[in-house]
Amino acid sequence: MPIYEYRCENCESKTSVFVRTVSSPVDAACSSCGSKEMTRLITSFGISKTVSDVHEAFSNPNSSDYYSDPRNIGRWTEEKFANMGMEIPSSVRNMIDSARDGEMPGAAKDLQPNVNEI
Numbered sequence: 001m002p003i004y005e006y007r008c009e010n011c012e013s014k015t016s017v018f019v020r021t022v023s024s025p026v027d028a029a030c031s032s033c034g035s036k037e038m039t040r041l042i043t044s045f046g047i048s049k050t051v052s053d054v055h056e057a058f059s060n061p062n063s064s065d066y067y068s069d070p071r072n073i074g075r076w077t078e079e080k081f082a083n084m085g086m087e088i089p090s091s092v093r094n095m096i097d098s099a100r101d102g103e104m105p106g107a108a109k110d111l112q113p114n115v116n117e118i
């Protein structure tokens with residue numbers, strides 16, 4: 001289940017919001033002051049140990065194996081935006097999320113070495 005983090009524009013507090021699906025609209029309100037002037041921060045997904053293992057194994061985006069795992073899709077983009085302190089545009093966000101949600105060939109789930117269909 002994704003967790004969205006928001007920063008309050010009013011008091012700078014951070015609020016975490018659980019959402020059911022990545023495409024759900026989120027009605028975030030500050031947990032400190034109740035303001036709805038919230039800026040979304042970089043999303044942290046609940047990442048399993050397996051996935052972090054994968055990320056370690058395929059941490060080099062220049063490797064052709066890197067993108068054979070759907071869970072790596074968009075990681076580079078996310079890091080780019082994070083480095084710039086920017087929010088990912090929702091169109092990009094949705095693309096990444098749906099790709100990770102399996103709108104890609106599913107064989108990579110099993111980490112088969114010969115997946116090149118992406």
Ligand SMILES: [Zn+2]
Pocket residue numbers: 008009010011012013030031032033034035
């Ligand atoms: Zn606030």
